[in-house]
Amino acid sequence: MNLRDTQTVAVPNQSRLWFGTGLIQFLQTELSDFPERRVAALRLFIVTLTISLVSQALHIPPLGAISVLICLSYDAYANAGQSLAFGIRQLGYIIVTALVSVFALMFAGNDPWLLLPLSLIIIALALFHARLIAWPTGIALWYSVSVLYSPSTPDANIYHALWNIPILGVLAIGIWTVVHLTIKPQDPLKQLQANIAGQLAAVAYIFSMRLADSGMSSHEQVSPKPVSAGNFGKILGLLENAELIHPSLYKQHDTYLALLLEIDGLRQFAIWLDQVLTAEYRTQAMTTEKLNVYLALQSACAILCQGLAESREVSEQINALLTDDVLHRYSLQTNPTLLAAMWRALQRISELMHQLHQPLVRPADNSLDEEADSNVAESWFPAWFGYEYWAMHADSLQYGIKFSLGAILCMLVVESLDWPDINTAIPTCLVAAQTSLGADYRLSILRLSGAILGALCAYFYVLVFQSQLDTIIGFALATAPIWALAAWISAGSERIAYMGRQIGFSFALFVLHDFGAVTDLYLPRDRVIGILLGLIVMGVLDYALWPRRSITLARHHCVSALQTLAQFTIRLPDLSHLLKHTLPLRLSAEKDLAAAQDLVIHALLEPDARLADKAKDRTALRAVIKDAGNLSGLLQIRRRYRLLSGQQFSSFPEELQQHSRAFDTALATALENTALVLQGEPQKPWTQIADVHALLKQSYIEHHRIDSLPADLAMEWQLRFMLDQQIMELIEQIQERALDSVSSRLETSPTMVV
Template sequence: MLTETVLAKPTPEWLLDFLKKELAPYPRRAETVARMVIAATLVMIICMAFRIPYAFQGAIYVLLISRETPRATLESAGTIFLLTCISAAYVLTSARLVINFPVIHFLWIIGTFFLAFYALSTISNAVASTFVIMIAVVVPFLDRHLPAETNVEDTLWLVWSISIGIAVTTAAELAVARFRPGDDIVLPIAERLAAVHNLLDCYAEKRPPDEAAQKTVTDFSVLGTSTMRRALRRSAYSPHYRTQMGGVVALVGRLLDISATLPQLNFDPSESDRKQLRKVNSAIEAIRTDLMNRRIPRSIQFSPDKEHVTPDPLLGDVENTVTLIAQVFAGSRSLDEYMSDPDDRRQLRLLVADAFDNPEHLTFALKGCFAAAICYMIYNSMAWPGISTAVTTCLLTGLSTIGASRQKQILRFAGAVVGGFILGMGSQVFVLPYLDSIAGFTVLFIFVTAFASWFMTCSPRLSYFGLQVAVAFYLINLQEFAMQISLSIARDRVVGILLGLCVMWLVFDQLWGAPAAEEMRMTFVSNLRLIAQLARESLLAKDKSRRIDTFRETISANFDKVRSMADVVVFEFGPSRQQNLELRNRIRQWQPRLHTLLVTQLALMKRPLEFPVFELQEDVRVAQQEFEDQLAGILDSMANRVAGKASQQKDHFEKSFENLEQTIRSRCSEEGQESFKTELQTVLALSRNIESLTMSLNKEI
């Protein structure tokens, strides 16, 4: 909602306001940038001092390795090192078999490109980048007319450079972690809830909104929730806990957006509104306290005063969002029970759950392979090996091309121009000729890395610009253990970068691209249908746990994609812009409720896995199945409406819930074990939440 308030301004003013908000400091931003700069600088100094080539690889890894938690850093670093060695062994071993057969060699390269992009789509990016970077650099090695010993030696130097980057980053992060105690998921949520609490407290107590409170809420709203979502994805928490906290993160982000809008709209609550605000603030503080103390937040229902007949719409949105945050934990018994379930360790895997089921992975790999193959054939047909950075650019930009868009292409070109021409070649003309020691180059390197890192810590709408600046500058100045002052070499590398970006733009945006608004709509529709399919799963289906995990991961990935596309829609212009922005606004309002519905549905589906209640009570099982079938039908009906299709579904959803409620109440009135009655009451409460959320969504859609 914050972004929408500035969309109507003229483009230059909107752009300046956007950059001002994106580049503003926020809590721990300077600390994160300092850690990135220190680690990258140490890698550069070590490689230069000990004459280690391909230092740009180690420096790039410094920017890619996970920094969310010490555990994530260790796991990421260890996996990357292992896959680096495996990748080098794969390339050297397989290349030896095909290097003397040109046609087979060419087909092997194309197949390797496909494998690299498939890995990007099906493996976590931090890990997949290992294989990708090795392919990006080693494939051009094999085309050089040099002895095989030289190619092998350069490959080993590359592995050594990457190892230095991994070791330095891991050591730096573990050293800093000692001074950064606390949960990296709960603490950021608590900070954001506290910021909202402080702002709403001003309105509740009839005080002018505090400037510091406004700034904190605005900064958090602009930053978004991508960092917390990424930390959740890479954490070692159980799938159940990650799904629950993912719902909380989405709702807290929504709460921040609404709160950040209040000062801009000159929100002036009435006396009855202020009474409600005090209740809301008490609920926010209670949720925050419960989360900090590892307790399940209590269910919240706001009962307005009799005089409070027509509440302000914004206040109503705040109340609904706070209520949904508590509902996310419905049916849970303890947070600690789900945080690190030993049984969930068996579910940790290298590939995502839908790696071989989701056709999107195959489509992405084919498009990426096509782009890299075009670049490879262009620079070989022109006998211009200096622009082999085009292949490197294709593979590295693939790290952020999943859900590619015009916005990311703009960031890539802008980053290449700034990092390659302005900072890279500009420093070669005006700075490097006057430096005679590594000390001077270190100052330049720190400046460029700090500049790039500050942009990398922006929201996803701008962060890739920073990475592209760093990649372009490093490719020019960190290939050899010397300051590169040859403009022809720099020119070739920058031309290669631009060629790679042009081909990626052509393949991903022009040939098979789709407007971000349409992609956002279809992804949201896909989630509605997936949750409907999840509801249709038999209560006693075989291998149900694995199916739930597959659905959970696919739907969660789609939620992230919708958020990403929502950010991108702002940057797309044309005759349908206003309509697309309205669609964006509606989907952003619907998605937190749909996420809460998913969490509640998963909690309901877990009951038969944990308790054999339904096996003994056939009437409850039948009523529950009817409820699930009607839920699936109404979700499919909503999906059809969002997709612009007619819906012929007859709605018997409310009647099926009434039938389930009567059946459960009848069972609970009979004599029997109290534990069975308790579980039946839990099932009824979860089903009631599902019914309420579904009818609310259905009414709006």
């Protein structure tokens, strides 16, 4: 079963630069055409062309090139809410950068030995902040351009900081935001509703297939597309964006969160059930009672989809359809079933959608906020004043210091050589600041390749078109193909998008450098030299000072994900705890596994990636990530089954309750021990999961008299035991892969303790 749709990437040694494919196949994939990309590329093309024309008309060419780079760097697929939020936030960061730059120049501009350490601290803190919030603030980059490009002219730099950066905010951020809100703006609320309807349609399709198994004809339906990994986090992002565009939704925030979690849980239930049912079982005829349950479930999903599409209240229809009498004719309340869990989930979804249509929304439960407020009251001392805070974020602090130091060193080299045109080395150090060595190297390759291609385009423009142009219309027509090329590549995936940004920036830096004909043909050459200088300085510094190996970071994320999954084994007392306990765990595990997967891919570019033990380690971690993603889905299904299937845990015999708690403890301990193995620490003693599960299974069989139940209800219990068996098998596989990873490290580090 693959609930997360996790994809593993086969990466042959001979093609590690192209994500496991050849160059031609890589380019065909990354440059492919699809409708969404056309819209995104059109937006970026209009933005870059507008900036270039405004730069020429208003006589601000140097800022035009930087504005082009800024706009090409932002998400071209952003919906209306994202565009507005990004524009407002980035404008705020630009204002902050202007104030900080002016302060630094006024305080230490005439004293280089004071300006350098002050700039080191400011850039390091800006990078630290950007790393913590995972947001491209740009403060460090914009500060370096304003202060470090020409440190010998502080008065002129103050002028640039006061006017140039605000102009960047209006010219770059303003145009980008207006274009995104004008050209096919996407309402995040409609996207959210479409996503919800898509998940309900997927569940309805699965129910229709089960009805078709029994010979019942159903309306022809198209199989829905599988949900991609990390989809739930994206859905929550849509909710945040929708609340920005539609402020009234904020009052229903908790209701929407509960609804999204319920629908996602129902989808997981349905997909798992569809995958585990064998072909032999599907051919068996259903009883009338079971058939009625499936009919009601399928009809309820279809009605909810229709109500969502028409923004219509359908709770009365759902209540009339999902009556408990229909369910209880199939299974008694004392006998928990998967169908009962899905039945209760649909009832909860109907209730939550009913609340969204009410003018008076019930007050949200603020117990979490009250708890947070009480914690703040107990500790009024800011957390970042304490040592624990910085120790916890030591990696981010080292990250900020290292790349800030690289920018300062490049500035010293540029000044000592008295070669100002290679000052692109300074922002190169900050742009190349990524999560790991492998990510740094990949971005460096894209940056250098894009700069060279942009320079070649610039020379082509000078040799072919420039002598024939004498109007701004001719300038626009001649440069439009290059802007279109840069926009199209920038609208691709992150595997190639940065190259498009560098093509646009290199070309803009050349053609927008001055008015009239371009005569400074050395500019593209010096820009490439500056980038090479920045990459060399940063490459040496990054590898020598606190190196952040991709495979090590991926392992840390895997450890964190396993520790999070261990908490999924906790039995919740009732449904009221489902949202508050499950949602943060799910998001945390999803984020860690996605980060680990990206890091394993980036590990291929690191210097020793071709060693046999490194390849074995990557293979093992890749398998751990895939299995952990599947395990996350199964543990969530198990948790929801306990709460929604009709089990009355408190009514079970004491012996059964003890076995159940022991099984939960065994699962959690196994996951925590596996995390210890990945960290290279000694394991703690623990009981075999299979032995504990055998006792639990026997207790269930005796208490519910499973051997005497009808075939359908007995099969329900077999599915329940199968769920536990799959969880145990996945944990065992993860343990084996973790040991493989450790053994590969032991080959190069024999002193490591496990």
